Each structure stands twice: as C-alpha cells, then as structure tokens.
Amino acid sequence: MKRPLVLAFAALVGAAACRDEPAPPAMEGMSAEEHARMSEGEAPAPERQPVHISVEQARAIGVTFTTAERGPLARTVRTVGQVVPAEPNLAEITAKVDGFVEELYVNATGAPVRRGQPLLTLYSPMLVAAQEELLAAARLAATVEADDGQALLEAARRRLAYWDISPDQIARLERTGEVTKTLSLNAPMDGVVLEKMVVAGQAVMPGMKLYRVADLTT
Numbered sequence: 001m002k003r004p005l006v007l008a009f010a011a012l013v014g015a016a017a018c019r020d021e022p023a024p025p026a027m028e029g030m031s032a033e034e035h036a037r038m039s040e041g042e043a044p045a046p047e048r049q050p051v052h053i054s055v056e057q058a059r060a061i062g063v064t065f066t067t068a069e070r071g072p073l074a075r076t077v078r079t080v081g082q083v084v085p086a087e088p089n090l091a092e093i094t095a096k097v098d099g100f101v102e103e104l105y106v107n108a109t110g111a112p113v114r115r116g117q118p119l120l121t122l123y124s125p126m127l128v129a130a131q132e133e134l135l136a137a138a139r140l141a142a143t144v145e146a147d148d149g150q151a152l153l154e155a156a157r158r159r160l161a162y163w164d165i166s167p168d169q170i171a172r173l174e175r176t177g178e179v180t181k182t183l184s185l186n187a188p189m190d191g192v193v194l195e196k197m198v199v200a201g202q203a204v205m206p207g208m209k210l211y212r213v214a215d216l217t218t
Contacts, residue, residue: 089215091188095204096163099124102182104200111193118184119211120198130159131179138174191215
C-alpha cells in the first residue's frame with residue numbers, strides 16, 4: 001500500500017515543478033503560431049533590420065536620393081526612323097515614246113514644281129509623224145462631211161494624248177498648224193522632285209522613268 005502513495009506524491013511534485021519553471025527567454029513574447037512552429041522543430045523567422053550605408057558607400061554603388069512627387073511618368077526613347085511621303089502623293093514621269101532629251105527645264109533633285117510646269121523637251125521622230133497625221137486628219141475633217149474624217153481626227157488626238165501630250169499642246173498644234181520638232185513633258189502635280197534619272201541629250205525608251213515627284217504637304 002505504500003508504493004502507490006509514493007508514486008502519486010512524485011507526480012504532484014513534478015507537476016508543481018513544471019508550473020513554477022519559467023519559459024525560456026527566447027520563447028517570451030512569441031505568438032501561438034510561433035510556439036507551434038517551435039514545437040514542430042521550425043526556427044522563427046529572423047526579424048528584418050534596416051540597412052545603413054554611408055554617403056561614400058552610396059556614391060560608390062550609384063545610389064541617388066530625391067523627394068517623391070506625384071506626376072506623370074515620362075521616358076525618352078531614342079531610336080532611328082525613316083520619313084517618307086504619303087503614297088497617294090507620289091507621281092512618276094515616264095517616257096512612253098522613243099526619243100532624245102532636247103532640254104531639261106528642271107535639272108536638280110529637290111526642285112519644287114507646279115502642276116503643268118514643263119520638265120523637259122523631247123525630240124522624237126514618232127511624235128513628229130504623229131503631229132503631221134493630226135494636221136492631215138484635221139484638214140480631211142474640214143473638207144469631208146462624213147463622220148470618217150472626224151473619227152480620224154479624234155484617233156490622231158488620242159494617239160498624242162496616250163503619249164502624255166497635254167490637251168493645250170494638241171489644241172495649239174491644231175490652231176497654228178505648225179509641227180514642232182520637240183514636245184514638252186509637264187509635271188502632273190504640285191510637289192518636289194525626289195529623283196531625277198535623266199540628263200540632257202540622253203536617249204529614252206518607252207517605260208523609262210525620268211522623274212519622281214511627291215507632294216510633301218502631308
């Protein structure tokens with residue numbers, strides 16, 4: 001009967017000792033979650049401390065200080081680009097008949113031109129023959145009452161128009177009756193000469209580009 005009493009007394013002494021034992025200093029002030037982590041064997045996270053550096057250290061690593069302000073965020077980006085004219089404002093003057101450049105009126109890249117301004121004069125035996133055919137058709141239309149004469153006259157006019165001969169030049173030819181050795185090619189629009197691919201005395205062929213003009217207002 002003495003042994004159970006001895007064991008009960010030892011248990012009471014042990015419980016009292018547990019209640020009176022102070023908690024370790026490291027566990028004081030810890031939350032329940034931190035206590036649980038400690039019981040599971042996890043170490044508490046270290047407390048974050050501010051980092052202090054000297055002025056010399058800040059200057060060495062490139063740290064700069066300024067006052068924070070509210071405002072728009074802007075950034076300058078330097079790049080390269082190409083400025084080109086709008087495609088609807090481009091025109092190319094192309095030869096549509098064999099011939100030779102007699103004289104250049106616009107002889108420099110970058111020169112401004114106006115619509116209808118002569119660019120060059122072109123000598124072409126085919127143009128001379130076409131002018132003579134126009135005058136012959138005009139004389140025939142004046143003497144023949146049938147529609148055939150007028151049809152020939154209109155065909156001769158269209159042939160010159162297809163070669164970019166202006167209506168004013170055709171009308172002057174019919175009015176004066178004089179076949180000119182050369183006919184001029186005019187600017188189709190107001191603009192600036194971007195490219196000049198022809199020189200005086202050069203032989204030209206159908207399809208050869210002579211000028212490139214652009215309206216740079218847009």
